[in-house]
Amino acid sequence: MKKNSLKILKKYFCFICLLSALCILGFNFASAKIITVCSDCEIKTIKEALALSLDGDVIVIKEGYYKENNLLVDKSIKITGENKVVIDLEFVNQGFVIKKENVTVSNLEIRNINVNYIQDLSAIRVEYTRGCTIENNKIYNSFFAVYLAESKDCIIRNNIIKGDAKSESSSGNGIHLWNCSNILIEKNETSGHRDGIYLEFLKNSKLNGNYSHNNLRYGMHFMFSDSNAYTKNVFRENGAGVAVMYTKYTEMRENRFEDNWGPASYGILMKDISNSIIMRNTFYKNTTAVYLEGSDMLQITANNFIENGWAMKILGNSLNNTIISNNFEGNTFDVSSNSTRNENVYQWNYWDKYEGYDMNKDDIGDVSYRPVSLYSMLIEKIPESIILLRSLITDILDVTEKVLPVFIPETLVDNSPRMIKYKYD
Amino acid sequence: MIKKIFKYVVFELIRSRIVWAYAVFLLLSTLGLFYLGQNSSKTVISILNIILFIIPLVSIIFGTIHLYNSKEFIEFLLTQPVDRKTVYWSEYFGLACVFSFVFTICTGIPVLIFNFSFTSIYLITSGIILTFVFISLAFLSSVINNDKVKGIGLSIILWLYFAIIFDGLIMSVFYLFRDYPLEKIIIFLTSLNPVDLSRVMVILQTDVSAMMGFSGATIQNYMGSFTGKVYAFAILILWILIPSYISYKIFSRKNF
Amino acid sequence: MIEIKNLNKYYGKFHVLKNLDLNLEKGEIVALMGPNGSGKTTLMKSILGLVIPDKGEIKVNQISVKNNSSYRKIIGYMPQIANYPENLKVSELFKLIRDIRGGDDSPDKELIADFRIEEIYNKNFGQLSGGYKQRVTAAIAFMHKPSLLILDEPTSSLDPLSSEIMKSKILKEKKESNLIFVSSHIASEVELIADRIIYMLEGKIILNTLIKNIKNGATEFKLGKALKDLIDMKIKEKND
């Protein structure tokens, strides 16, 4: 009896809640208005419009050139531009600062955000809130472009973010997220920043189809960001490639890591990454395609490694990773390691340098393949010996080691190398 | 007078089967590499291997053999009113020019056609320089050995030394002194081997240089700069001049 | 025409020519004799500049041969062993010399005819028989009407008939303005052609005299015998 009445009470309470929520929403709908901003309009500046607006309003900015800055958004509103709306900050302060939930900023072009070493000045900054949408904007020449801190449930989509970074110390990131969760970052293009995409303490988020290129340091850089998925992104020609650290449960699928070519460039550098999936990605022309340091339990499967300097550098402290069904083609070195022990599994990979045979025609080579060459180990021990690259002595060294294996870890071997490339389509 | 004798040397070389074999080999391997490799900038790197190993080998071995075969001709010339300087330098330039010419036609031109780039120009320049260097060494080894077998033996040893043994020694040095900063020493060490120096100079031109990492960056900073290039070029020229001049000095005091 | 002062030559430690002094005047045929290995060829090559002396001075027509090549313009040389590029045709060889020497002289017509060089004109030098090689060498030596002829055993591998042709050719070239310096092991030959005889032993000239002085007016004369006596005497003198 008592139990039953409690149930009814609960239901009743829920109903009341729903009703009042509907009331509030309805009230808002009823009073929502459109505020238009333009040089000939009644309201000539965005700042005025912001001051006048109430929750649920829409600010439509007409085509024009606006020299404004420090635009505080503390109401749940939509701000959108019509045609070409340019907001020039003229290197003073920052752009939009969003401190209220459910704010949309779209179709704007924001320019010229000042470099500031104390504050991370940004074009659009979102703080301590949820439900924001930042869409179809162009952000040129900013210090930080889109900056989210302690926020949830946001969408950052279709933005073009182009910086003019000259040096790492005087430049900020394109998309910068700190302590956020459940964010969708999709189809953005970031370039010319320090890091194209920077994520720290990001959880349960998705990054799809972004294109991050020509950034000074990293195309993408994340730390302490568990349980995110990265799909079909392209990272190209970034100073140091992509670097990810201290993270678990990551999935990276069908991304492309290309042309990250320089003395300290990586397709992807992974430090302390564990329990993650790296699948069907393409690594093309990177100095080092995949670098693993202290990373465990990774499934590196069905990736293409094409024409990299090193396809994989795996430090001795990376354990229990499985490297399966990848294609290695035209890499100078396939795998290199600084350790004489191996705790990772290599199987069913296609190695273009494999010279074995397949008598029983099952497309799996009958003799095993050792992807580490002695010369590549020597380079790990004595980096200067890279100066001997493409000299005859290195070939002699490798052939000798093949005939009389002494130095290379016995277990670092692919016992079932593929005869033909693995195709997953 | 140099011109006249030079003409005869060239004339005789052109009739030599080895020169034609060399030409055919270079042409076939160059075209073959371009045909097989889809990526022409990578092929240029494979051609670098030909240049670094085949050119020195053929230049020094065939150069030495040719000099022993020309012993009579040289001796005969010296009974005529021709001085030793003329005889020597016509022989030298005859050989070096024919070999460089063969290389330029059979490897240089195809490389430029398939891949016109700075790297290719470096490649061809180093090929020509290495031809001259190893012809110089061929003269040295044949001039200090009256015995043909000993002379050819010495040439083979010289080739092995510059192509392989020297790099083995470098490796040992690296290993022994691995705890010390080695970048400066590397530049010094590569200067001691024209093959290494050419290799490094060409590689620094290609994107493979990025693989040299931080120690490579230091080398790149030095060798890739204008002064570095001038330095490398000067060293290579010294590698041509010193052996050829020493052997000239020996030649001019030699008894026939 | 040739002045040699204090000439010394070592091959390694081996002292081949020992303090040699020699003056040869034009208008003579001088025969150089001596046992095998006594240094005849070395001496001739020193004059030609093929061998570089360790000490001493050689002058040809008052010009030091050291670091000089133009003095060889007047020299015709016939080596003991014919060494020419193997795969050069005889005709090309002649052409080469003409090219180097300049001028339009052709090889000695007489010798070409007498030695039948036309027959082998288009053969490679390497394919010739020893005798024919020597014939070609002779034709080359006489080619430019040299005023100094240095002939190192010119008849050594010729057949008797060719040998006769060679000897008469040498005699024909004997002029006031010419010096012919010829080495030989054949005493009868020397007796027939030479005015002067120089005998070398272990790198030293132990005899330098006109043949007519040895002959001493005797009619029936065997040079070989006379020479042997003379040399035995010299050696004895030295040993005493």
Ligand SMILES: Nc1ncnc2c1ncn2[C@@H]1O[C@H](COP(=O)(O)OP(=O)(O)OP(=O)(O)O)[C@@H](O)[C@H]1O
């Ligand atoms: N290139 C050389 N190297 C070393 N020793 C040599 C060389 N040429 C000649 N000799 C030596 O010098 C000595 C003199 O040699 P040379 O040829 O002058 O003798 P020759 O008087 O001409 O003898 P032959 O009558 O046999 O022609 C010989 O003992 C010979 O072995």
Ligand SMILES: [Mg+2]
């Ligand atoms: Mg002799």
